[in-house]
Amino acid sequence: MRAPLTLLLTAAAAPLLSGCVTAAVGAVAGVGLYAAQDRTIGEGIDDAAASEQVKMRLMAADRAAFQEVDVEVAERNLLLSGTVPTPEHRVAAETIARSARTIENVYNEIVVGEPSSFVRSAQDEFITAQIRTRLTASPSVRAININIETFHGNVYLMGTARTDQELHRAAEIASVVPGVRRVVSFMQVREPPLPYYAQAPAAPDYRAASEQQPAPSASPSY
Numbered sequence: 111m112r113a114p115l116t117l118l119l120t121a122a123a124a125p126l127l128s129g130c131v132t133a134a135v136g137a138v139a140g141v142g143l144y145a146a147q148d149r150t151i152g153e154g155i156d157d158a159a160a161s162e163q164v165k166m167r168l169m170a171a172d173r174a175a176f177q178e179v180d181v182e183v184a185e186r187n188l189l190l191s192g193t194v195p196t197p198e199h200r201v202a203a204e205t206i207a208r209s210a211r212t213i214e215n216v217y218n219e220i221v222v223g224e225p226s227s228f229v230r231s232a233q234d235e236f237i238t239a240q241i242r243t244r245l246t247a248s249p250s251v252r253a254i255n256i257n258i259e260t261f262h263g264n265v266y267l268m269g270t271a272r273t274d275q276e277l278h279r280a281a282e283i284a285s286v287v288p289g290v291r292r293v294v295s296f297m298q299v300r301e302p303p304l305p306y307y308a309q310a311p312a313a314p315d316y317r318a319a320s321e322q323q324p325a326p327s328a329s330p331s332y
Contacts (some may be wrong), residue, residue, distance in 0.1 A: 114217070114296050146331065149185070149255075149300075157183040157264070160210045164188065167206045175199045178225050181207070183256050184268040185298050186214040191261045193223045217296055221267060233289065234260040241284045251280050256297065259282070263291035270300040 161183040168176040176199070180193040188207050194200050204218045234250045245253035257268040265284050271277035281295045 114294050150313060153185075156212050157186065158187075160212050163206055164207050164210050164213075167209070169203065171206060172199065176203060179203055179220060180259060180261070182257055182259050182266070182268055183213070184296075185270060186212055187268060187296055187298070187302070188213045188256070189217045189219060189259060189266055189268055189296060191219045191264075191266060193225060193260055195222070197222055207313065209314065214235060217274060218293070219261070219264070221262070230275075231236075234263070237265065237287055237289050239264070240287045241290075244283050244287065248279070248283055251276055251283065261291055265290050265293045267293065267295040267297050268299055271297050272299070272301060274299055 161181050164181045164183075168179055168181070175195055179190060179194060182189040182191075188210065191209055193311055194203060200218065200220045200222055203220055204216055207213065207216045207218075238258050239261075241258050242253065245251050245256060245258075252272065255269045255271070259266040265287075266286060267280055271280060277295060277297050277299055280297065281293050285293045286289060292302070
């Protein structure tokens with residue numbers, strides 16, 4: 111398992127404190143997004159189902175305590191971020207996340223503290239939007255493969271990169287956005303799948319096979 115890439119920023123300004131607000135997308139839009147990414151539609155659906163499953167279990171366990179917890183899943187890796195009222199709730203959230211059948215790794219970035227205000231949440235959403243815009247504009251990064259989560263000025267990147275250089279470039283782009291305190295990348299390097307025409311088996315070379323057959327022996331004459 112790749113260790114997360116972390117960039118620490120020493121900004122003089124006070125840190126932005128904000129929560130996580132997730133936008134819901136319809137099933138049709140989700141399938142279209144997965145089709146454009148460097149993963150199969152099935153993998154995208156599995157990740158989305160795992161995220162929704164963990165969210166529902168958190169709400170069923172303690173809606174008031176876990177309402178500020180955000181769940182992001184990419185490549186079978188699950189990120190927990192946000193706030194909970196006690197350390198016990200933080201541990202419980204991770205236990206619930208690990209119960210999802212398709213999840214391989216859980217990254218627990220939840221902090222114990224007070225719920226975030228609307229203004230603070232809006233600040234983090236603005237940071238996320240700026241990072242998304244800059245990643246999309248970069249020719250060296252395929253932004254559609256990257257999930258961005260921002261909390262308290264801490265930016266978490268999930269998804270895939272095609273090379274180590276792309277992985278580091280994405281973190282660098284996020285780190286220079288105003289208000290960002292730290293960038294933690296949980297992205298995985300994954301080569302893009304071959305196009306369908308490159309996956310087809312090669313046609314057998316009948317000519318070469320016939321050339322390798324031994325010549326028939328001459329029939330004896332009587």
